[in-house]
Amino acid sequence: MGFVHLHVHSEYSILDATCRIEELLLKAKEYGMKALALTDHGNLCGAIEFHHKVKNYGIKPIIGTELYFAPRGRFDRMPGPRYYHLLALAENEQGYKNLLKLSSLGYTEGFYYKPRIDMELLERYSDGLILTSACKSGILAKPLLQGNRQEAENWGRALRDLVGPENFFVEIQNHGLPEERELNDSLIELARRLELPLLATNDVHYIAPEDCEAHEVLLNIQSDKTVLSEDRRSFEGDQYYFKSADRADGRAIPRPSRGIGEQPPDRRAMQPEVEVGRRSPALLRAAPGAAQSGRIPEGVDISGSRGALRRPASPGGSPAAGV
Ligand SMILES: [Zn+2]
């Protein structure tokens, strides 16, 4: 099995990605990829559609989600870091059930700007999950970028001890951003110190490079800005597209400025990608529609357009925003 995409956002990463599931599958098929993950932000809303459509393509579906991890607990709403990204892939049926739990509890218990989970929930629901450290907003990268090496190392150790070193990967990415090179060096060094495997990914948010403009418009809608706003949100560059294995080999796979042992850095990073694709079996044997029943938990007020997501904030804080 060659390169497969394991960090992929669809339109179910609401107002954050433009890819339709069918388009992702068509591209994966065109590029001869044997497996494909779906890792939408905080939810599994695309999992059933993915499961149904993938059957027509002979591609192994890997169900995942890019979780929001609240470093000070899912109930915390004080100023400071609200969340880091943490990617989770289901390795088996138990893992899939745990993803459902984590996603649901993120919304019903941890929602504050985003559906957030925390270490306590991971301790309860991490069986059958492969965790990876996600993007530059990730649980290792964000503290490293802020100069908090100790915090990054603490989270690295905690997650390694929770799921085991074979199930926690340090994710490295290359979207051509200047800060990524130094960041990748730090991540690789941390991985070596904690004896964790590396995983090279491309953070897929749109299908083709030319879609980056449409993607930026979507981000502006999310943040209530226009393309003319000076403080609008955008992703730097046009490298968040669905790359072929060749492109991924040549451009997406990070090339650290320092070596990482006997193996060439790009191969060392590639191998876990292959391994994860092989290990994670096709999932979702549950009946269609069984994944998310849509039952509203007791005590949650659903009045108003975003009522289900609004909870009183802590004193002095702002109310939880929608999406
Ligand atoms: Zn991310």
Ligand SMILES: [Zn+2]
């Ligand atoms: Zn992502």
